Amino acid sequence: MLRENITDLMSFVVVARVGSFTHAAAQIGVSQSALSHAIRGLESRLGVRLLTRTTRSVAPTSEGERVLSRIAPLLSQIEEELQGVIDMRDQLAGSFRITTSDHAADTLIWPRLAPLLQQYPDLKVELVNDYGLTDIVAEKFDAGVRLGEHLSDGMIAVRIGPDMRFLPVASPEYLDRHGIPDHPQALTEYSCINLRLPTHGGVYAWEFEKYGRELKVRVDGQLTFNNIYPVIRAALDGYGLAYVPEDLVEEPIKQGRLRAVLEDWCPPSAGYFLYYPHRRQDSRAFRVLVDALQYDPGQ
Structure with a gap:
């Protein structure tokens, strides 16, 4: 019942503010008859009339004014909180640890990472210089960088550099x-x-x-x-x-x-790849990081 009341209360607020079922229905995206039915159902459940209807206009009753003054701010607050969650998602925050060599970090990672960090100040990246074939899962790294010939089995691998020799x-x-x-x-x-x-x-x-x-x-x-x-x-x-x-x-x-x-x-061989476990692709921030590092032969 709570979910039904909230939906109908939101519809009531729109009707009361615009003063027209026709305009409110167009704003909400439902038919006028469906909107009228929803308001009647809300009034029936509450046991009070919320709107006075005439052939020319629609206006809230005294009970409707009371509901409007108390409920509308709460509904607005809920919308603001939900928008805050969306905004936080869009800010792209996260902390990631990557093991790499100094060569790959200097020539490939940093030139692409620097502008990304400026764009997303809540994104944090730790680069660990390591020439060993580190087990990134055991050592709690989010990703690693290796030459193509040294990639680990069972990992997602994304090329971040051209062939090299x-x-x-x-x-x-x-x-x-x-x-x-x-x-x-x-x-x-x-x-x-x-x-x-x-x-x-x-x-x-x-x-x-x-x-x-x-x-x-x-x-x-x-x-x-x-x-x-x-x-x-x-x-x-x-x-x-x-x-x-x-x-x-x-x-x-x-x-x-x-x-x-x-x-x-000295023929060329596969260059550097970023590799990581399958579970890491669930993070939007990590996907943006990978996209930024991915090698583009056209550049």
């Missing part, structure tokens, strides 16, 4: 002193700058491919780092060969500060 590079001075390797296996005779991956429990093996033949070469040298940027700096300073993403060394190569070797052994 890694290149061995060194300073011209180092190559002038030690010569240029003519085969990936020859790298074992050179001083190389290693990258340690925590999940693998050791240094990263450099990967090569040519004519369908794949090679993994474990190299050695004076220096090992756990993220990519010091590796590049060490190569620029002449400490040996480094195996790094091509996009990070394009400028030094153009400037002649680094030289790439064995390029014919």
Whole structure:
């Protein structure tokens, strides 16, 4: 009975304010006869007449005025509260944790994330730099970023970057002193700058491919780092060969500060993907975040 009364009371408020069943019916979106029937039903349940009807106008009775003065503000308050819930939804609030590499964070995530955070100030994102293959469910991350070849099974994966390739590079001075390797296996005779991956429990093996033949070469040298940027700096300073993403060394190569070797052994492979459990797509804020990070080949 409460639901029926609320619906009919809302109709009564509209009729009393506009003073016409015809105009009120058009405003509410029902037929005039249905509206008249609803008001009669409300009056019958309350046991009082709420409206005085004439051939020219409709006006509230004294009882109707009392209902209008007390009930209409309450109905307006309910509408305002419901609108507040909708507005809060539209503000797009939420907190998300993403594990990623510094390379992906700097070149792909941050350029797209920065304008999104300005647009939605109640959106919070924590980026955790991690070269390990973190279990995002066990470690309570909302999403992770990995190269396509390292994606976890059973996850939704969204491409956030183009295909990419890694290149061995060194300073011209180092190559002038030690010569240029003519085969990936020859790298074992050179001083190389290693990258340690925590999940693998050791240094990263450099990967090569040519004519369908794949090679993994474990190299050695004076220096090992756990993220990519010091590796590049060490190569620029002449400490040996480094195996790094091509996009990070394009400028030094153009400037002649680094030289790439064995390029014919370095085909491109799948780039970075954002991956996350199926349950995460239930959040509108998270879907907006994913859409912002998704790779658009046309851009």
